[in-house]
Amino acid sequence: MCVHVLNAQVAIQCQTCKGFFDCAECHDSAPVVNHGFCPGNGVVTFTCKQCQIVFQKDLATFDDLDKACPNCHTCFVMQAMTPEGQLHAHCMKLLDADLEEILQGF
Ligand SMILES: [Zn+2]
Ligand SMILES: [Zn+2]
Ligand SMILES: [Zn+2]
Numbered sequence: 001m002c003v004h005v006l007n008a009q010v011a012i013q014c015q016t017c018k019g020f021f022d023c024a025e026c027h028d029s030a031p032v033v034n035h036g037f038c039p040g041n042g043v044v045t046f047t048c049k050q051c052q053i054v055f056q057k058d059l060a061t062f063d064d065l066d067k068a069c070p071n072c073h074t075c076f077v078m079q080a081m082t083p084e085g086q087l088h089a090h091c092m093k094l095l096d097a098d099l100e101e102i103l104q105g106f
Contacts, residue, residue, distance in 0.1 A: 002026050006086055009076035010069070013045035014038050020047050050074045 002008050002022030011020035014027055016038045021027040024037035043058050048069040055070050067077035 004082060006083065007081040009049055009074050010046040011049065012039050013047070015040045015045075046076070048072060048074060048076070 004025045005023045008022045011022055013020050014037050016035050017033065019027070019030075019033075021030070021037070024039075027033055027037040042060050043056050045054060045056050047054050048071065051069065051072040051074075053069070053071045057066050068075045
């Protein structure tokens with residue numbers, strides 16, 4: 001599981017080293033990598049994390065139907081949940097809970 005995008009549903013292939021990575025940051029922080037992440041010129045290769053199949057998407061013709069895995073239909077285009085985002089959501093939940101408790105006290 002990637003530490004940068006917690007809800008990543010696919011891995012993306014780097015066309016330079018042919019390795020699959022959850023995100024560009026994972027790629028760039030890998031110890032063996034000495035080049036910038038290159039997802040491809042127009043056509044991007046993905047691996048679905050649910051069913052493990054490899055598929056390609058042409059970003060030039062990318063539409064709503066392309067937002068899901070062609071095999072298991074896991075939707076992989078979603079707002080990335082970063083650790084900061086999760087922390088923020090967690091804090092908001094805590095605040096909400098406190099507020100409810102306070103309101104119940106009245
Ligand atoms: Zn690479
Ligand atoms: Zn990452
Ligand atoms: Zn799938």
